[in-house]
Amino acid sequence: MNYLNAKSAPAREDRLKANIAFGGTVDEMIKCSKGGCFSETGCLNLAGRRFSQTQGCQFTLSLAILNTLRNAVIIMHSPIGCGACSISNVGVNKSFKQLRDPKADGVVWLNTNLDEADVIGGGERKLREAVLYADKEFRPDTIIVANGCVPALIGDDIDSILADLQTQTASIIVPIHCEGFKTKVMATAYDAVYHGILKNYIRKPERREYIAEPDFEKLKEQYRISRNVNILNVSSMSRADELELQRLLNAIGLNVNFIPCYAKPEDFEYSLETSLNVSICGTHDDYFVEHLKEKYDIPFLIDTIPIGRKNTDRWILKIAEYFGLEKEAHLLIKDENELLDKSLEPYRKILSRKKVFLAGGEVRIVATAEIIQDLGMEVVGFKAHHFDKFIEPIFEALEDVEDVVIDVATNQPFEQSNLINLLKPDVFITHTGGNNISAKYGLPILPLFGPGYNYLGYSGTFEVARRLNRIVRNSQFNKKLAENTLLPYKKEWYEKDPFTYIKSQDAV
Structure with missing residues (x-):
């Protein structure tokens, strides 16, 4: 798997044959994936749309990780608008850094502010100036350069420039090649960040040097x-x-x-x-x-995500098995489940039989569906950002979801709006920022995950139940919104199949 000799990580659609366009049932998708459909010629690879409304960008998703790193300055080598989303993360990132180190700085970033003249003449001079300024002004341990679409298109030689600047700065300089246009699977952003970390951060610490041959x-x-x-x-x-x-x-x-x-x-x-x-x-x-x-x-262990009771049980047991600690794990799981059962009982009485639609990262929404079923609620639909082999073990914790509708789409709010109108859920669960149109249906909306509250493990299951109870009992704001706003799509769209514009590989 060694890609580290390359300048950047490969796109997920090439490396994992990830899918971003599928419409059907869970059973159809699982059968398709088990039939070898993540291969070069499989029916889940290379599917697309005749019409696409929006799509995720790996540049902004890369920044979501990079902005958390401590003792670092982030340089966005791009036009000024790229990475503007970082503004919304400043408070959270600073607070979280200071939970680890009370003296930690907040997010420090610069932008090379590429304009029309730079598109013609190149942005290399601005990049040099930004790196030297960052080193002199902030003296960080690390200067991270996130490369946007424009410098990649005009051919700025980022790596050569940064290699030369490394001899002139005290900071470690880390290039991150995360140009948005290079992939349709925005999760490639994680690979782009890890590629830079692996090449520049990962090395044996000095205390691991031995005098004698170990x-x-x-x-x-x-x-x-x-x-x-x-x-x-x-x-x-x-x-x-x-x-x-x-x-x-x-x-x-x-x-x-x-x-x-x-x-x-x-x-x-x-x-x-x-x-x-x-x-x-x-x-x-x-x-x-x-x-x-x-x-x-x-x-390493890659299996499930510890969201919900069954997934947390499995996650703990898989780790315990590696260390031979199965006995300790079973005792812990028994105690935690007994306590959780007592804690969830009041919420089950209120939430039981309510219908739920989930949208967001594929692993998270399927794992969260286990909490939904644990509370006696009904899962009526999924909308996943993409689909690859890592989602398959998560379905094992669910029951009777074979006929549940699933839409694989990075954003594409027109499909989501159609599905909500068709399935008529009682509750909508999605990432923060993905709920603006759906709120106009008057639905109670629960944020999927969140840096401000507990979502993982047994205590996270209780917290999700508590929050669901609260929003179901008090959804007046969204109800008033539905009464006083119009949906953004014509009624003719709601009469069509929500997957009208999805085309298979054969049609690509």
């Missing part, structure tokens, strides 16, 4: 006994999520370290001193852990 087999066993675990976190996790997962693994005797989000450069060096890398979400982490396994022989 016994590597003995060292491996010592690290296994030490029970150190890296958990690969994501930018939309909260600190409460991390503390919940740390609590659960500490309870069975494991030590926990979180990377990459909110880490500092040396954290990546010492991340090699671990027995196991554990993924929260395969969509985020496979590129990173596969390379660490290949280069440093560190085992």
Whole structure:
């Protein structure tokens, strides 16, 4: 899998044959994927749309991770509008950094502000000036250069410039090639960030140097006994999520370290001193852990995401099995489930039989559906950003979803609006920012995940139930919105099949 000799990570549609256009039932999608449809010629690969309203951008998604890194200055080599979404993350990122280090700075970023003249003459001079200014003004451990679409199109030689500047600066300079136009699967952003981290941050720390030739087999066993675990976190996790997962693994005797989000450069060096890398979400982490396994022989676990009771049980057991701690894990799971059952009972009485539509990252929405079923609610539809092999184990925690409708679409709000009108759910669960049109239906809306509250583990299941109870009992704002606003699409669209514009590979 070694792609590190290349300038940038490959697109997900090439590396994983990920799909961004599918409409049908869960059963149809699973059968298609098990039939080898992630191959070059499979029916899930290369599907598209005759009409596309919006699409995600890997540049902005890369920034969601990069803005969390401590002791770093981010330089956006792009026009000024690219990365403007970072403004909305400033408060959260600063607060979360200071939860790890009270003296940590907030988000510091610069933009090279490329304009029409730079498109003709090149933006290399501005990039040089920005890097030298960042090093002199802020003296960060790291200067991260996120490369936008414009410099890639006009041919700025980013790597050569930064290699030359590295000899003139005290900071580590990290190029991140995350041009939005290079992929339709915005999750490629995670690979782009990890590509830069792997090439520039990951190295054995100095304390791992030995005077005498070490016994590597003995060292491996010592690290296994030490029970150190890296958990690969994501930018939309909260600190409460991390503390919940740390609590659960500490309870069975494991030590926990979180990377990459909110880490500092040396954290990546010492991340090699671990027995196991554990993924929260395969969509985020496979590129990173596969390379660490290949280069440093560190085992990894990619299975499910610890959202909901069954998924959390499975996640803990999979980790415990590696360390031979199954007995401790089963005792923990038994106690946690008994407590959770008592806690959820009042909410089941209120939420039971209500219909729910979920939209967002594919792993998250399917895992959240397990909470929905646990509360006695009915899942009537999914809309996933994309679809790849990492979603398959998550469906195992669900029951009777074979006939549930699933739309695979990165954004495409016109399809989502049609489906909501068709399925008429009682509750809508989606990422923050993806609910503006859906709110006009008068639906109670629960944010999917969120950096401000607990969503993972057993305590996260309770928190989701508590929040669902609150929004279902008090949805007057959205009801008033529905009474006083118009939907953005003509009525003729709502009379059509929501998947009208999806075309198969054969039609590409």
